[in-house]
Amino acid sequence: MIFESRMWDELEPGMSAELRRLLTADDFYVFAAASGNHNPVHLASQDGDGDGVKEAVAPGMFVASLITSVLGNMLPGPGTLYRSQSLTFHERAHAGEELVARVAVVSKSADGCVTLATEARRVGDDALIVDGEACVQAPARRVRYEELDVPGLIVQRHRHFEAMLEKAEALPSLQTAVVCPEADHALEGALIAAEHAIITPLLIGDPDKIAKAAKEVGKSLDAYQILPALTHREAARIAVDLVNEGRAEAIMKGHLHTDDLLKPMLDKVTGLRIGRRFTHIFVMDVPGVSHPLLVTDAAINIAPDLVTKVDIVQNAIDLAISIGIEVPKVGVLSAVETVNPAIPSSIDAALLSKMAERGQIKGGIVDGPLAMDNAVDIGAARTKGLRGEVPGHAEVLVVPGIDSGNMLAKQLAYISHAEGAGLVLGAKVPVILNSRSDSSMARLASAAVAAINYHYQKGTMR
Missing domain, CATH: 3.40.718.10 (Isopropylmalate Dehydrogenase)
Structure with missing residues (x-):
């Protein structure tokens, strides 16, 4: 795209320009981060007004910023500076909609100010979203750019896991044998997944160590069954037995070595091999x-x-x-x-x-x-x-x-x-394999993926 300024003496009433922009949920996250406006009604992952619907309403000043794009890029173009801008909002725009922002020269004054009519409309039904009037200082000299190198932005939002989490929460809770949740990180991941109704944990390990871990993370164990096991190998064997007995639909690794977890599963007679x-x-x-x-x-x-x-x-x-x-x-x-x-x-x-x-x-x-x-x-x-x-x-x-x-x-x-x-x-059931350095989201996502996979394989997805 070529950016070229129009100087004051080149501008005439009736001259106009426009730009189109598809609004995305990520646009609103970037705007929230840049502006500090974290109003949840604008964020796709939130129900901002409590009506049960996630709105993703375009922030008013984000829509207005599309007008500034036309002013700064096209008419008058590079070098333009604002003096004033009036805005009247008529409708709301949302993520997924396309808007066209337009400006048109109304008049200009000897002090270098140019007055332009401004508006943004929704493509499709031509609904007027916002209109107003801008007074800008036109560029004093011509500036032309064939392109400007502006750093790209990537929104650090984990939308795929959020969607999987929503899907998993709607499924029946997965009976999960949690092997040796004897450290805070290992126990907390299981309990967070339980709080989201993704799994129903069966805690296998040293009861004293599990209780100590629960105290460290500030969680109660009253709602959960604890199956005592004195060694890691014994705990892993109990988990395999629970699966073979139909009492567990998944296994989750706790605070033990992966080899100790998997060895009983690989037993040719009593393990969980499926070919x-x-x-x-x-x-x-x-x-x-x-x-x-x-x-x-x-x-x-x-x-x-x-x-x-x-x-x-x-x-x-x-x-x-x-x-x-x-x-x-x-x-x-x-x-x-x-x-x-x-x-x-x-x-x-x-x-x-x-x-x-x-x-x-x-x-x-x-x-x-x-x-x-x-x-x-x-x-x-x-x-x-x-x-x-x-x-x-x-x-x-x-x-x-x-x-x-x-x-x-x-x-x-x-x-x-x-x-x-x-x-x-x-194996016969999915095995959730977490690392000690995993975040809460990673642990939660692992449980969600396991639940989705299990119910898909069983044909019980709703």
């Missing part, structure tokens, strides 16, 4: 990404061979479908996007892609090898000449091994400000 390998999946809510991003395997399979990767991909596709991605697009990552015999991960990626074409992997579209950039960025994919549905649009990222998976997930969390829900699939 596939156990694989770990992070469901990531990355600010600025329009869909959940699944990363697998970042916690269990250290250096998976091709057979293991088939299960890794299939488990990820099944989970993606359960959370609402109808036909998951799976990018199998390597260091390159072409097959290189010297890079084993590129060979595995190509084989997985072909296996999906032949129906050996079902439910999703699998493509690889893909480098990280051309898996998630359409510009990078086109630069490399990659075509198809997956390059630039991957929703599931399959990594070569645990090192790269763990690094990728933590980079997304600590550099891109993502939240990650951790789940293990391949």
